[in-house]
Amino acid sequence: MCIRDRYQRRVHGEYKKNKKMSIGIPVKLLHEAENHFVTVELRTGELFKGILVESEDSMNLRLDNADMFHKEGKKQHFDQVYLRGSQVKFIVVPDMFKNAPMFKRLRAQSKQRNAALLREKYQQYKPVINAARQK
Numbered sequence: 001m002c003i004r005d006r007y008q009r010r011v012h013g014e015y016k017k018n019k020k021m022s023i024g025i026p027v028k029l030l031h032e033a034e035n036h037f038v039t040v041e042l043r044t045g046e047l048f049k050g051i052l053v054e055s056e057d058s059m060n061l062r063l064d065n066a067d068m069f070h071k072e073g074k075k076q077h078f079d080q081v082y083l084r085g086s087q088v089k090f091i092v093v094p095d096m097f098k099n100a101p102m103f104k105r106l107r108a109q110s111k112q113r114n115a116a117l118l119r120e121k122y123q124q125y126k127p128v129i130n131a132a133r134q135k
Helices: 003-011 014-018 025-032 095-099 101-134
Strands: 037-042 047-055 061-069 075-083 088-092
Touching: 025 047, 037 061, 047 075
Parallel strands: none
Antiparallel strands: 037 047, 037 088, 047 061, 061 075
16 A cells, blocks of 8 residues: 555545544543532633533533633633633642542553563563573
8 A cells, every 4th residue: 555545544534434532541530520620721821710510522621610810810700611622731630539440440450561561571581581590
């Protein structure tokens, strides 16, 4: 397959149709944080504090009872505010989410992955280790 064919397939979406997309951990955490008090900083430097009512996979957010803090220090209150996900610099969620079940599953998966890698490395170097022991 030539480069041009690959480019046309990518442009017309054939690669995306075959790939299964899933949302990442940060987006899952964001969905879990709905109906909780969050702090959002935008790229422009404004800070929003309010209750996260709705979040999308694109990280678009809707906050209720939000306070906006300008860079100059001025405070402004909004009943509702909708923030575009591409403008979000970071989001602070409540500390209780550090014990979320999704992180426990991730820890278990990483332990299994690390154990499998160690077994694989051991099998790879087993002849070298055995030769060193016999000397």
